[in-house]
Amino acid sequence: MPAADPYVPGHGNRRYAVRSYRLDLDYKVATNHLSGRAVLEVEAVEELDQVALDLYGLNVSRVRVDGRQARYTHRERKLRINLGSKTKRGGRLKVEVDYAGKPRPIPSVFGPVGWEELTDGVLVASQPCGAPSWFPCNDRPDDKASYRVAVTVADGYRVVANGVLEAREKRSGRTTWRYRQSEPMASYLAVLHIGRYATTRAGDRVELVHPRGVGVGAGTAFARQAAMVDTFAELFGPYPFGGYAAVITADELEIPLEAQTLSTFGANHVVAGWDNERLVAHELAHQWFGNSLTAASWRDIWLHEGFACYSEWLWSEASGRRGAADLAAEHHRRLQGLPQDLLLGDPGRELMFDDRVYKRGALTLHALRGELGESFFPMLRDWTAANRWSTVTTAAFVAHAQRYTDADVAALIDSWVYSAALPRLG
Numbered sequence: 262m263p264a265a266d267p268y269v270p271g272h273g274n275r276r277y278a279v280r281s282y283r284l285d286l287d288y289k290v291a292t293n294h295l296s297g298r299a300v301l302e303v304e305a306v307e308e309l310d311q312v313a314l315d316l317y318g319l320n321v322s323r324v325r326v327d328g329r330q331a332r333y334t335h336r337e338r339k340l341r342i343n344l345g346s347k348t349k350r351g352g353r354l355k356v357e358v359d360y361a362g363k364p365r366p367i368p369s370v371f372g373p374v375g376w377e378e379l380t381d382g383v384l385v386a387s388q389p390c391g392a393p394s395w396f397p398c399n400d401r402p403d404d405k406a407s408y409r410v411a412v413t414v415a416d417g418y419r420v421v422a423n424g425v426l427e428a429r430e431k432r433s434g435r436t437t438w439r440y441r442q443s444e445p446m447a448s449y450l451a452v453l454h455i456g457r458y459a460t461t462r463a464g465d466r467v468e469l470v471h472p473r474g475v476g477v478g479a480g481t482a483f484a485r486q487a488a489m490v491d492t493f494a495e496l497f498g499p500y501p502f503g504g505y506a507a508v509i510t511a512d513e514l515e516i517p518l519e520a521q522t523l524s525t526f527g528a529n530h531v532v533a534g535w536d537n538e539r540l541v542a543h544e545l546a547h548q549w550f551g552n553s554l555t556a557a558s559w560r561d562i563w564l565h566e567g568f569a570c571y572s573e574w575l576w577s578e579a580s581g582r583r584g585a586a587d588l589a590a591e592h593h594r595r596l597q598g599l600p601q602d603l604l605l606g607d608p609g610r611e612l613m614f615d616d617r618v619y620k621r622g623a624l625t626l627h628a629l630r631g632e633l634g635e636s637f638f639p640m641l642r643d644w645t646a647a648n649r650w651s652t653v654t655t656a657a658f659v660a661h662a663q664r665y666t667d668a669d670v671a672a673l674i675d676s677w678v679y680s681a682a683l684p685r686l687g
């Protein structure tokens with residue numbers, strides 16, 4: 262099988278799509294033991310006699326397809342389910358997988374990704390290929406589905422998953438937390454947080470989930486997060502999901518990470534100051550760029566990171582700090598001093614999270630803004646509206662932006678995105 266995405270060989274499958282996931286999970290924090298059932302609604306993209314799901318390191322005890330027991334093999338990272346008979350293109354299947362074990366992060370060229378035990382709890386950080394560490398899935402960024410996730414844990418722990426908390430049921434010392442993510446979501450954005458958390462509301466949309474001893478109000482990097490949502494909604498169009506949560510773990514984390522409807526930070530990111538506040542802005546901006554509008558393939562990662570980095574500069578300006586033009590000039594100068602051997606539009610998987618992808622991506626947008634002038638933000642708002650909850654490509658972005666200017670957008674993108682040499686700025 263050819264790779265579904267060359268940046269994550271071995272993950273994902275193009276022969277089918279998943280329309281919905283339902284995960285019913287039980288988790289014991291002390292022993293890191295996870296057990297449960299995944300129910301996937303699968304649609305055949307072509308004629309199918311097998312469904313190959315991604316699942317790493319957990320034990321499968323039973324698989325059923327449309328209610329009937331199915332044969333399967335589970336080797337390395339692939340759960341291959343034999344359908345017995347052929348399913349026609351467009352046909353739907355209900356695939357149920359019972360599984361259990363001690364989830365652990367998946368080793369990858371990006372380092373270990375996915376399920377991660379904390380001192381007293383769990384987080385999931387899956388970008389780009391960690392989702393199979395905790396549930397069977399079609400692990401490719403362009404196969405978006407709706408999710409219902411229920412997790413049962415001991416009382417005293419809080420569970421945070423994507424979307425809306427629909428119910429919380431207590432029974433004999435344990436609580437089941439039921440979440441629903443209705444808007445389509447890529448597998449790498451599905452996450453779980455389990456910890457002894459308190460929650461603090463900030464405005465009517467934002468929730469801060471944090472250890473009891475850690476303040477997140479005035480005088481911290483999160484103090485202005487509700488204002489950030491308003492600023493970005495004004496610039497990029499309406500916030501694309503129901504709510505937003507920033508989860509702050511008791512452990513320190515090297516870098517924060519976005520997921521759909523929430524972001525993950527470490528206790529070290531709470532301290533006030535630009536270094537942390539820019540990260541808070543960055544992860545929030547991913548709700549529009551990365552989560553609602555997801556790159557169809559990882560080579561287009563600049564459509565996430567360039568936009569999120571530019572959002573930092575926009576927040577800097579909106580919050581009364583340095584202007585975006587000033588920051589663009591500074592980062593252009595810095596990039597001039599670095600090797601110019603990276604292709605923004607296809608950096609290769611080793612360099613997909615290289616800081617130059619972020620900065621040059623932001624500079625590309627700033628250069629485009631120079632051409633579009635006052636049409637730049639209306640163009641962006643139309644871009645997020647037209648592609649909401651969907652997948653995007655650089656080619657689609659070029660075609661879209663071209664409608665707002667007589668300047669040659671393809672030529673601009675060619676020099677910034679598809680050439681290694683750094684173009685002049687403005």
Ligand SMILES: [Zn+2]
Nearest residue numbers: 543547566569
């Ligand atoms: Zn980012």
